[in-house]
Amino acid sequence: xxxxxxxxxxxxxxxxxxxxxxxxxxxxxxxxxxxxxxxxxxxxxxxxxxxxxxxxxxxxxxxxxxxxxxxxxxxxxxxxxxxxxxxxxxxxxxxxxxxxxxxxxxxxxxxxxxxxxxxxxxxxxxxxxxxxxxxxxxxxxxxxxxxxxxxxxxxxxxxxxxxxxxxxxxxxxxxxxxxxxxxxxxxxxxxxxxxxxxxxxxxxxxxxxxxxxxxxxxxxxxxxxxxxxxxxxxxxxxxxxxxxxxxxx
Ligand code: BJW
Numbered sequence: 195x196x197x198x199x200x201x202x203x204x205x206x207x208x209x210x211x212x213x214x215x216x217x218x219x220x221x222x223x224x225x226x227x228x229x230x231x232x233x234x235x236x237x238x239x240x241x242x243x244x245x246x247x248x249x250x251x252x253x254x255x256x257x258x259x260x261x262x263x264x265x266x267x268x269x270x271x272x273x274x275x276x277x278x279x280x281x282x283x284x285x286x287x288x289x290x291x292x293x294x295x296x297x298x299x300x301x302x303x304x305x306x307x308x309x310x311x312x313x314x315x316x317x318x319x320x321x322x323x324x325x326x327x328x329x330x331x332x333x334x335x336x337x338x339x340x341x342x343x344x345x346x347x348x349x350x351x352x353x354x355x356x357x358x359x360x361x362x363x364x365x366x367x368x369x370x371x372x373x374x375x376x377x378x379x380x381x382x383x384x385x386x387x388x389x390x391x392x393x394x395x396x397x398x399x400x401x402x403x404x405x406x407x408x409x410x411x412x413x414x415x416x417x418x419x420x421x422x423x424x425x426x427x428x429x430x431x432x433x434x435x436x437x438x439x440x441x442x443x
Contacts (some may be wrong), residue, residue: 202383203284203442209376210285210383211369211408212278213399214293214300217388217415221272221433224265224297228390229416233262244357248321252349253337259352260333262297263315267331271303274387274432279304281440288380290372292365294389294396296354309365311396313354322348361395369399377406385411385439388432391420400424413439 202208216226225233241247242258282289282305291308293300296315300308318330323345330353334340340350355361376382384403391397391412400410400423412424413435421427428435 201442203281203440205381207380208285208383209288209372209380210281210290210385211372211376211399211403212281212289212291213384213386213389213396214274214278214291214295215387215389215396216295217390218274218293218432218436219269219272219295219297219299220388220415221274221431222269222297222299224269224299226388226390228392239357243354245321245359248349248351248356252321252339252351255351256334256339259315259354260335263331264333266297266299266315269297269299271299272433274436275299275303275305277437277440282307284442288376290369292369292396292399294393309368311355311361311365311369313352315352315354317353318350319353320345320348321351327353366395370402373403373406373408377408382406382408383411384408385413386418386424387413387436389414389418390416391418411439 248255317327319327320342325344342348397420410424412427
């Protein structure tokens with residue numbers, strides 16, 4: 195374990211990019227994907243989280259995401275989410291949160307300088323046309339597959355990023371611009387929290403950050419697949435580690 199950085203939030207040079215994953219929401223009661231009791235334990239990933247899975251059985255996919263919408267709606271942000279809101283308030287434009295989570299808990303906690311890299315459970319779009327994505331809290335169970343009002347042909351689908359689908363290039367650009375500017379202007383710190391480092395391109399951000407000269411931290415309950423790329427690894431629960439790392443002196 196490396197030393198805790200001196201006054202991370204008090205250093206006027208700090209530019210902090212935080213990447214979060216499912217582990218950050220675990221203490222709010224939302225299951226992670228991989229590992230014991232993970233969401234993928236009960237589902238074959240390609241059946242519920244890929245375009246081909248949706249084409250094969252859209253009703254199954256909607257049951258899966260409706261169950262998750264319902265569960266996420268009833269969950270509250272935890273101390274890790276709250277610590278990130280305080281960091282945003284302290285750093286302003288020198289802070290950016292890139293989350294892989296689709297559960298909306300960062301927004302519920304109050305994070306605003308935030309990018310949802312893998313979309314949101316609470317948005318819906320059309321599988322067949324470019325209907326603009328819209329906010330949606332509804333659940334579709336019992337074999338119901340909602341249809342697009344605009345093209346009348348396509349099935350509606352959850353506004354999340356499935357395997358094999360591209361992330362929004364503007365999001366990746368925004369993250370990259372933040373890192374380049376942070377590295378140029380001061381002290382770029384990259385902090386990944388609660389993520390197994392198994393899914394790309396998010397898992398590759400640490401390499402980009404290193405190339406730009408960033409100080410890199412991983413806070414996770416278990417060693418991550420890309421763990422060797424970080425300067426520092428703190429093992430434990432994000433609800434404890436994050437408030438401690440981001441506390442002000
Ligand atoms: C705690 C804790 C506590 C628990 N405190 N910690 C390069 C190499 C190899 C493959 C690829 C590559 N580049 C792309 C690929 C392919 C693929 C990929 O990455 N495959 C890998 C599996 C090998 N990537 C893609 O397909 C991506 N698209 C893409 O690259 O497109 C290219 C393209 C370009 C142009 C045109 C077309 C295509 C898309 C990836 C989308 C991922 N989507 C999902 C589903 C979202 C919707 C949904 O929620 O259903 O996103 S998959 C799933 O994994 C979800 C998550 O956001 C993501 C990451 O998971 P995460 O958050 O890390 O969770 P876990 O469960 O894995 O880990 C949790 C961790 O927390 C654990 O380590 C615990 O220890 C820890 N923990 N409690 C702290 N209290």
